[in-house]
Amino acid sequence: MEYVFDVFFEESFLVMERSGLKSRSGRRDVIDHLNAVISGCVQGRETASVQLAVSLAVKSAIDYHRKMKSDNFAICMMGKYHNVLYIAVRIAWDWSLEDSEVIGCLLEEIYACEKTFERIFLGALFGSTAPHFIAGWKSDFNDQDENLRALVFFLHHAGRNKSCFPSYSYAYHDILPKKFIDIPIESCGKAAPLRVAIQASAPDILMILLRHGADPNPDDGGASPIISILDKLLDYENRAYPYQLISCLELLLRCNAMVELPYKPHLFHARREMFEIKYAVLLADKVIPPNQFFGVPPLKAICRCHVRNQLRNCFQLPRGINKLLVPRKIKKYLDLLD
Incomplete structure (x- = not known):
């Protein structure tokens, strides 16, 4: 089964233009195709096999990204070679992947290139269309409600996996591990998600962040x-x-x-x-x-x-x-x- 997904990414991306995943419609075409492949692999099988197939699909996307990055002297080539990770993000959400370790690896791979998780947070904070005006890309989720549920999904798995990422600490003036939920959003002045939720006057989102362990006094250089x-x-x-x-x-x-x-x-x-x-x-x-x-x-x-x-x-x-x-x-x- 693993071979099937490896071939899928190799063959699909070989004929795809570099900007083929820049648009949301382009990413959705690949997502629909990959979902069909997963359905074909697990048709008639038990739930455990479904989870295994989705896990292998996400791993294959991560492996493809790593291979392309390695072939380019450990520098991400961006374009379709990076957006493959957001194909994996949507696949993990679509199939409710339960493997927190795999999702943790996916988040690490995204952070290694972007140093932020704004493409996961912005849609939940401002809705699906706002990210296009703020950061120049469109959310892969349909509306703010779906963005918010997807955010909770990744918050849950990041907590289970105890995911931390190196980020600058204004309190200690050094690079220290910081939780997924507290990583600053680059396009919002490098403010923590909790602070952005407050600036947007969104108590419902603030409640979700606090319940899932956001620092009520984020170390992002801002005032209390x-x-x-x-x-x-x-x-x-x-x-x-x-x-x-x-x-x-x-x-x-x-x-x-x-x-x-x-x-x-x-x-x-x-x-x-x-x-x-x-x-x-x-x-x-x-x-x-x-x-x-x-x-x-x-x-x-x-x-x-x-x-x-x-x-x-x-x-x-x-x-x-x-x-x-x-x-x-x-x-x-x-x-x-x-």
Whole structure:
């Protein structure tokens, strides 16, 4: 079966123009053809054989990319030779591939060339058409809902595989391993996906990212996400704060027991005074919970953040919550659902 897929890529790409996979329609033609080959290989067989066939198809796409890259002095030739990886992305999604190790290899292969995963994230954040205006390509998924479900699919497998990728750390000024969900998006100013979701005022997407272990304070060189939201809320002079922004703020506050005050290196009392002056309106409107900024937060909030941090460090969000021997209500609380 492996030979069939190797031949498929070799023969198909031999006669294809270099720009043959640049358009979404071109990629879909190859995807449809490959899906037909997979269906023919597994017709009448058990589910395990289906998973094996899809796994071999994805591996063959990765191997073809590696071979072409190796023949070009370890430099990706781009064009159809790189887009073959996005054929594999769609195939893995179409057939609900369960092999996290293979998907981890696919993500590593993409990152080695692009140093970003924006083609997986942008469609979920902005819809299928927006990436064309932002980054010059069209999503391989039909609409924002399908993009979002595909993103969750890859978040799930990246967590199971404990996938990390070398990325610059602004906190340590060095290249350090960073989780798939926190890798900056190049075409969005190298901001982390969580920060982009906040900038887009998308609490539903922010919720998905936080539940799957996104760092609520991403190390991407930007300001504190919570402080950024407070600054945006100050722009509404009529105090008619948009529901989406308030929802984003509430979600982030669930993941931060205490919020560090800005204005370092001033002493705490000076920082507090400066904070209270600048955000007096938000404090008066009870948008800001004082205990989380300069008081004592509830013990249950501290415990939730501590447990979530431990699970996040072990790549166990959100699935690890269900393994805890605690009442269901506490599980919902830990999972940001309550």
